């Protein structure tokens with residue numbers, strides 16, 4: 189199918205784009221990589237009267253160290269993140285997760301800001317932001333604000349962004365010392381959205397005790413889910429297979445995945461538990477270089 193009729197705008201700067209959004213309001217939609225928006229137009233799931241193409245706005249395409257983390261402009265292509273040595277070095281969780289986003293041609297066009305703004309419940313980037321307490325910067329003509337993942341991701345395809353706001357940047361903290369970060373997921377075929385995905389970050393103190401544990405899941409709720417009870421159980425303990433099994437049980441009890449045509453709720457719980465146990469063991473091995481007892 190072809191998209192409904194719309195008026196096309198191609199602003200050359202962020203200010204110009206924000207002015208257009210302020211003027212056109214709810215009738216306008218930003219166009220980034222088009223990998224989600226264009227199919228939605230073709231299927232008539234979205235019918236904006238105006239498309240504001242962000243692809244000429246060079247100032248939104250960057251990846252830089254900032255404030256103890258990585259700041260990534262909204263129009264940075266997912267493929268640029270995947271190929272970045274800085275991302276591999278400073279944020280291994282993001283480097284691993286981004287490779288699961290669709291297929292190479294999708295990542296070549298798809299943008300960081302588009303993925304975050306689209307807020308698919310099984311999208312990897314929102315999961316990474318949730319796991320690491322990243323930040324999302326929004327800008328409108330009247331100012332800017334910075335939100336954490338809990339405040340930004342409100343549900344399936346729903347965010348706190350107002351119609352006149354653009355996502356302009358995400359920020360992800362640099363991996364701390366003695367930290368292992370692992371992204372794992374299960375999908376029916378390579379490149380499909382995940383049935384369940386999990387991001388784990390584990391930090392050991394000098395005595396080998398778990399100082400910080402972070403677990404976030406995708407595909408098990410309308411927005412990314414932090415497994416806070418399991419995280420709490422892990423902190424202050426020494427890594428051990430029995431502890432990780434217990435954390436996995438807590439994760440599967442803590443989440444409430446919906447059943448759909450792809451998988452039952454029970455299956456998703458089971459996969460979440462298996463991924464948790466595996467990711468925690470892998471993260472520990474990443475830090476110590478040794479197999480666990």
Ligand SMILES: Cc1cc2nc3c(=O)[nH]c(=O)nc-3n(C[C@H](O)[C@H](O)[C@H](O)COP(=O)(O)OP(=O)(O)OC[C@H]3O[C@@H](n4cnc5c(N)ncnc54)[C@H](O)[C@@H]3O)c2cc1C
Pocket residue numbers: 217218219220221222223224225226242262288289290291294297298299300301302303305306308310311312313349353354355356379380381382
């Ligand atoms: C076959 C297929 C498989 C895929 N598999 C995966 C997958 O496994 N994991 C995954 O995460 N994604 C997957 N995707 C989606 C892909 O990652 C998209 O690139 C992404 O969801 C949207 O990014 P985009 O730049 O293409 O945005 P667009 O499609 O251009 O826009 C998406 C939405 O975000 C809005 N928007 C875009 N940029 C901004 C901005 N800066 N500020 C505010 N609003 C904005 C648009 O108005 C639109 O509503 C898949 C897509 C396809 C076609």
